[in-house]
Amino acid sequence: MSDRYQGFASTPIGRLLVKNLGLPNPTALERWSEGSPLVDGVVVLGGEGRLAEVLPTTLDGLGIASTTALADDVRAKALVLDATGITDTTGLVALQEFFTPLMRRLDTCPRVVVLGTPPETLTGGERVAQRALEGFTRSMGKEIGRGGTVQLVYVAPAADGAIASTLAFLLSPKSAYVSGQVVRIGAHGATTTDPVADWTRPLAGKVALVTGASRGIGEEIARVLHRDGATVVGVDVPQAASELQTLMGELDGDHLVLDITAKDAPQRIAHHLREHHGGVDVVVHNAGITRDRRLANMAADRWSSVVAVNLTAPELITRELLDAGVVHAGGRIIGVASIAGIAGNVGQTNYATSKAGVIGLVDSLRDELGDGITVNAVAPGFIITQMTAAVPFATREVGQRLNAMAQGGLPVDVAETIAWFASAGSGAVNGNVVRVCGQMMLGA
Incomplete structure (x- = not known):
């Protein structure tokens, strides 16, 4: 699916109207393709914290040039500031x-990353200063504009x-x-975390379970995990x-093929993974x-069906896979939440x-969790799919523009975030919920 407004805004008459009327002017986002470098340009490093020494070596190992x-x-393609050395508000x-x-x-x-220390591990003025980095x-x-992104990464000292x-x-x-x-x-x-032998295939030799894999975001998740080397069980x-x-x-x-809300679904999934693949490394729920209605008009079956598929089934399947020892050491459990849940x-009390x-x-x-197993979640915002294409035009346009990038995302954006969580190199990335929403103006 495409963003018709974005396409129009890039035409000569569209550019004229956007400029004269002050309309949103979304930048066409760059997305990664196989064979491309991770960063097509130079990264400028700054700061005098404890990470300053390891950053150039780390980036060099990824094939990323820095200065x-x-x-x-x-021109700079990315900026990275080590702010771990900031110990007070001055x-x-x-x-x-x-x-x-x-x-x-x-x-x-461009990409901007600020590196800090988790405030909850600090006291006094240093805790104050590190928490200020979020604002x-x-x-x-x-x-930042121009399709740029900005992130804060809190790195524990160890x-x-x-x-x-x-x-x-x-x-x-x-x-x-x-x-x-x-x-x-x-x-x-x-x-x-475990070393990664090949950053182009960080999931080589891994088995990945993806529910709802036949179409839409699930299909893209399966494709990206396969691209990264995993054997996918859909x-x-x-x-x-x-x-x-x-x-x-x-x-x-x-x-x-099964209904994940069936009473025996967790056991059937666990049995299949154990018997056919010897277990599983990545589990993507x-x-x-959706069964949208305002709460005043919400029928019981609309409520219960959404909660059963979206929440109860992932919870029960996860518990069965863990209790049965089907998830390998170093495994990854990844949920798909939503900006609606934040x-x-x-009309989405059940879904939210x-x-x-x-x-x-x-x-x-x-x-x-033990054995190096991690759990994280993505929270997508407005992602352009066949489902969102059915949303009324005015509602769809508002939903796509209410973010810092003034556009909707693509299924691959969710899939790439999940692939990062799933990577063998993400063993210390645990307990995170990351929004894939172009930084929505609401719900931050």
């Missing part, structure tokens, strides 16, 4: 001193060596529709069996439905309840 001084005739001036001279020297679709990055994300996969994602076009986010590394559980309902089988055949994967939405519950599932498991 501390930008040449006069060069030190926050380092943000202005580093970024202000470089803001007009950014390339199109800075969220505001900068709404100023996790300094576990930042590569997160930088590879946040500095590359893979994070095209992720902005204004706060990511924690090493805050829950492991502070180290799950979907009998009505989608033909599409599921065709897709899994194309991806040289496996499929399981993508299957979801900000709410008119279920998606907030997915966030609750992350919170409940993040400190409970």
Whole structure:
């Protein structure tokens, strides 16, 4: 599906109207394609914190060029500031001193990452200063324009060596529709991660389960995980069996046709994974439905069906896979929540309840899991799919423009975020909920 307004705004008459009427002017976002470098340009590094020494080596290992001084005739593709050295509020001036001279020297679709220390691990003035970074990055994300993104990554002191996969994602076009986010590394559980032999195939040899895999976002998740080297096991309902089988055949994967809300579904999934694949490494709870109505008109079956598919089934399946030992050590459990579960939405009390519950599932498991298993979730905003194409035009246009990028995202944006969580190099990325929403103006 395409964004017709964005296409019109790029035409000669569209550009004229956008300029004269002050209409939104969304930049065409750069997205990663196989064979491309992670960063097509130079990354400028700044700051004098504890990560300053490891950053150049880490980026070099990813094939990313970096410098501390930008040449006069060069534009920056990305900026990374190590703010872990800011220990009091007077030190926050380092943000202005580093970024202000470089803001007009950014390339199109630039990336900005600020690295800090989790405030909850600190006390006194240092805790105050590190918490202040959130206001800075969220505001900068709404100023940067030109398709740019801004993120804050809190790195626990023991996790300094576990930042590569997160930088590879946040500095590359893979994070095209992720902005204004706060990511924690090493805050829950492991502070180290497995080495990645090949960053182009970080899931080589892994088995990935994807529910709701036959179409839409689920199909794109399956494709991206397969691209990254995983053997994908797709799950979907009998009505989608033909599409599921065709897709899994194309991806040289496996499929399981069942209703995830069936009483025996968790046991059947666990049995299939154990018997046919020896277990599973990545579990993606993508299957979801909507049954929208205002609460005053909400029938019981509309409520219960949404909660059953979107929340109860993922919870029960996860518990069965863990209790039965089907999830391998170093496994990844990934939920698909929604911006509706954070900000709410008119006519979606059932859906928002279920998606907030997915966030609750992350919170409940993040400190409970052992063996290097992690749990995280994505929270998509307005993603352009066949389903959103059916939304009335005016509602759809408003939904697409109410974010810092003035456009909707694509299914691949959700899939790339999930692939980052799933990566073998993301062992210290645990307990996060990352919005894939172009930094919506509401629900921040």
